[in-house]
Amino acid sequence: MVSGLSFSYPDKPGVLRDASLEVLPGERVGLIGPNGAGKTSFFLVICGVLKPDGGEILLFGEPMAHGDFRPEIGMVFQNPDDQLFCPSVRDDVAFGPQNLGLLKEEVEARVTEALSLAGMLELAGRPPHHLSGGEKRMVSIAGVLAMHPRLLIYDEPNANLDIRSRRRLIRFLQASKETVLIASHDLELILEVCDRVLLMDEGCIVADGNPRGLMGDVELMEAHGLERPHSLVPHAEPHHEWETRRQGDKKTRRQGDKKTRRQGDKETRSNRKTQP
Amino acid sequence: MHIPDGILPAAVSVAGYATTGAATWYSLRRINRKENPQESIPRASLLTAAFFVASWIHIPIPPTSVHLVLNGLLGAVLGYYAFPAILIGLFFQAVMFQHGGLTTLGVNATVMGVPALLAYHVFRLRNVVVRRGDPGDRPHQVWTGVFGFLAGSGGLGISALMALILLITTVPAHLDVEVERASVYALAVAHIPLMVLEGIFTALVVLFLQRVRPELLED
Amino acid sequence: MKLGLDEHAHLDSPLHHWETRYKLVGLMVLIFAFSFVQDLRLLPAMLVVTFALYSVSRLPLSYLLTRLRAPGFFLLIVAVLLPFLSGSTVILRIGSLALRQEGCLDLLLIVTKFVSILTTGLVLFGTAPFLAIIKAMRALGLPPVLADMTLLSYRYLYEIGDDLETMETAMGLRGFRARRSGRGGHKAMPLLGVLASLAGTILVRSYEQSERVYKAMVLRGYGHSPRPRDEFQACPRDVVGLGGVLVLAAGFVAAEIFFRRFGG
Numbered sequence: 001m002v003s004g005l006s007f008s009y010p011d012k013p014g015v016l017r018d019a020s021l022e023v024l025p026g027e028r029v030g031l032i033g034p035n036g037a038g039k040t041s042f043f044l045v046i047c048g049v050l051k052p053d054g055g056e057i058l059l060f061g062e063p064m065a066h067g068d069f070r071p072e073i074g075m076v077f078q079n080p081d082d083q084l085f086c087p088s089v090r091d092d093v094a095f096g097p098q099n100l101g102l103l104k105e106e107v108e109a110r111v112t113e114a115l116s117l118a119g120m121l122e123l124a125g126r127p128p129h130h131l132s133g134g135e136k137r138m139v140s141i142a143g144v145l146a147m148h149p150r151l152l153i154y155d156e157p158n159a160n161l162d163i164r165s166r167r168r169l170i171r172f173l174q175a176s177k178e179t180v181l182i183a184s185h186d187l188e189l190i191l192e193v194c195d196r197v198l199l200m201d202e203g204c205i206v207a208d209g210n211p212r213g214l215m216g217d218v219e220l221m222e223a224h225g226l227e228r229p230h231s232l233v234p235h236a237e238p239h240h241e242w243e244t245r246r247q248g249d250k251k252t253r254r255q256g257d258k259k260t261r262r263q264g265d266k267e268t269r270s271n272r273k274t275q276p
Numbered sequence: 277m278h279i280p281d282g283i284l285p286a287a288v289s290v291a292g293y294a295t296t297g298a299a300t301w302y303s304l305r306r307i308n309r310k311e312n313p314q315e316s317i318p319r320a321s322l323l324t325a326a327f328f329v330a331s332w333i334h335i336p337i338p339p340t341s342v343h344l345v346l347n348g349l350l351g352a353v354l355g356y357y358a359f360p361a362i363l364i365g366l367f368f369q370a371v372m373f374q375h376g377g378l379t380t381l382g383v384n385a386t387v388m389g390v391p392a393l394l395a396y397h398v399f400r401l402r403n404v405v406v407r408r409g410d411p412g413d414r415p416h417q418v419w420t421g422v423f424g425f426l427a428g429s430g431g432l433g434i435s436a437l438m439a440l441i442l443l444i445t446t447v448p449a450h451l452d453v454e455v456e457r458a459s460v461y462a463l464a465v466a467h468i469p470l471m472v473l474e475g476i477f478t479a480l481v482v483l484f485l486q487r488v489r490p491e492l493l494e495d
Numbered sequence: 496m497k498l499g500l501d502e503h504a505h506l507d508s509p510l511h512h513w514e515t516r517y518k519l520v521g522l523m524v525l526i527f528a529f530s531f532v533q534d535l536r537l538l539p540a541m542l543v544v545t546f547a548l549y550s551v552s553r554l555p556l557s558y559l560l561t562r563l564r565a566p567g568f569f570l571l572i573v574a575v576l577l578p579f580l581s582g583s584t585v586i587l588r589i590g591s592l593a594l595r596q597e598g599c600l601d602l603l604l605i606v607t608k609f610v611s612i613l614t615t616g617l618v619l620f621g622t623a624p625f626l627a628i629i630k631a632m633r634a635l636g637l638p639p640v641l642a643d644m645t646l647l648s649y650r651y652l653y654e655i656g657d658d659l660e661t662m663e664t665a666m667g668l669r670g671f672r673a674r675r676s677g678r679g680g681h682k683a684m685p686l687l688g689v690l691a692s693l694a695g696t697i698l699v700r701s702y703e704q705s706e707r708v709y710k711a712m713v714l715r716g717y718g719h720s721p722r723p724r725d726e727f728q729a730c731p732r733d734v735v736g737l738g739g740v741l742v743l744a745a746g747f748v749a750a751e752i753f754f755r756r757f758g759g
Contacts, residue, residue: 098723
């Protein structure tokens with residue numbers, strides 16, 4: 001089954017310029033880029049909330065128009081307070097299923113299921129302002145999960161999370177079965193969770209490829225206001241998994257990506273083989 | 277303007293609920309006539325909460341400090357949503373702080389809400405006087421300020437007047453005429469500086485909004 | 496930020512367990528019955544009923560006392576003025592001031608009604624979570640627009656209040672004190688200007704947040720199908736309770752009418 005999201009469009013003064021993307025089911029795609037690159041707008045257009053000036057969107061084979069309500073796609077907002085708008089956790093998670101027109105028992109079942117998945121079942125009766133940042137985040141995810149989406153979009157999911165909550169989030173994302181699209185400044189998180197990465201800048205998708213390869217390209221990252229994530233920086237004492245693995249491994253794992261090229265680097269050690 | 281329980285006769289309280297019911301019905305009708313009323317519900321709700329919070333800002337006037345009513349500003353910003361907003365705000369105040377009565381909720385909402393709607397129309401008059409041009413130019417700013425002042429001071433003034441008339445005509449007290457007259461004058465006069473203060477404050481806030489987020493002031 | 500809601504909403508008493516819709520109707524009718532009373536002979540009965548209700552509710556007395564403080568200020572003014580200004584039958588002279596009978600009696604009436612209504616109101620709104628109360632009102636017929644607005648405002652009230660506190664703290668750290676009266680050499684207009692900007696900022700931020708909230712609501716289907724009414728389950732005890740309270744209220748009203756018609 002092809003779940004093609006293919007479109008190209010320009011938006012208000014070049015917020016999104018001819019951005020195209022195709023995502024296959026089950027993929028976990030990361031989206032990185034500097035602030036103002038248009039990531040959030042991009043998501044909102046895909047979800048049918050913002051109207052694009054041009055281009056088209058195909059969601060699971062069906063065209064998506066502005067204003068459509070498609071529960072197969074769910075978005076988790078950057079600020080959970082924007083999304084937790086009901087006075088209690090239970091009501092908030094029930095909001096989506098209720099709007100789907102489900103019966104009361106079905107709604108209850110979905111709420112319980114979503115809250116258990118997110119690990120937030122004990123907090124069902126609480127008001128949102130009594131929750132911590134991490135709890136709010138997981139509850140907002142539960143609220144989206146309750147609609148049983150097939151594609152989940154996360155906009156900066158780990159903003160303002162403490163370490164423990166962040167780890168919980170990462171584990172949760174790694175275990176998710178849906179197709180996932182994550183925008184984040186936390187490059188390590190993207191490395192841990194995603195199997196494909198897009199780099200977006202000034203409304204265009206500038207690069208698309210393997211996380212390790214794309215994000216390891218120092219020149220590319222810095223040209224777009226980013227940095228190479230720490231774990232990809234080769235160290236004098238190799239302590240990252242890929243480094244220790246590389247010691248015995250002759251092949252690199254870059255696939256079909258012309259833009260990332262490894263630079264001459266003072267720290268490269270003799271037993272690493274590179275391929276142009 | 278927050279008339280507490282226990283003073284007004286029950287008939288007046290019930291009549292107050294009736295007028296508030298009518299005004300709410302009317303406001304909801306005007307709201308539903310807009311093309312997408314649902315879209316403005318979150319905006320009106322959060323602004324209701326914001327106004328509620330904003331009314332906690334003290335203005336220090338030695339020797340004490342004053343809380344503003346801001347019903348004129350509410351009218352200018354929320355339009356017909358001002359009436360439900362005031363009703364909800366008063367309900368919160370009655371239940372959370374026991375400020376204002378439960379039986380008098382209807383009366384208070386009418387006394388504060390109707391002038392807010394009037395203030396809305398007064399504020400809209402600025403569109404008659406100045407064309408919707410560049411919000412940065414002087415005439416536009418001046419007129420916005422003027423009408424903001426009128427809306428703010430008028431909102432408070434009419435509320436106070438309504439409350440006063442209501443109290444005088446319905447409270448069963450055996451005051452002799454002279455005392456009554458004197459106290460009415462005293463109360464009326466005391467409200468004049470408050471009206472000026474509300475007017476100025478409303479004008480300042482309206483000018484701020486005009487500069488920062490003019491859409492808040494548009495219909 | 497504390498708003499003093501739901502502090503004692505989870506205690507265990509017959510009033511806490513009374514189904515919220517019935518409680519709302521019953522106690523509001525009782526409150527209006529109290530407000531109907533003008534005859535002084537009914538005042539003791541009113542107080543007895545009120546305090547009986549309060550003790551059954553198991554709400555702590557301290558709760559009542561703290562809640563009486565703020566509006567009590569207004570009462571104080573009335574208490575000071577009325578006995579000296581209202582009426583013509585003088586019962587006591589203190590210097591040049593004359594304590595008048597009608598004034599004292601009016602005062603008694605007003606204060607008793609006020610305290611009774613406020614206490615009953617506390618019983619009504621203090622024995623159930625605020626959210627349950629709003630839902631009960633919605634189930635009783637509150638228009639959906641109002642119900643949605645109330646829920647949303649309630650939800651964001653705390654956050655916006657916290658924002659205000661944060662901003663005031665930040666202002667204070669930069670040397671601005673909004674609550675000092677007179678000291679610090681603040682001139683009137685700049686002071687007002689700063690406070691107006693503060694108010695304006697809160698409004699703008701709430702407005703911007705509301706746009707994001709609206710998008711989140713739409714994404715989860717807001718407006719797509721009508722919102723379901725919450726189901727409240729009533730048991731016979733609730734109905735009996737309602738019946739009892741209505742009878743009580745009717746009793747007060749009847750007594751009042753009787754006294755008015757037949758004097759005394």
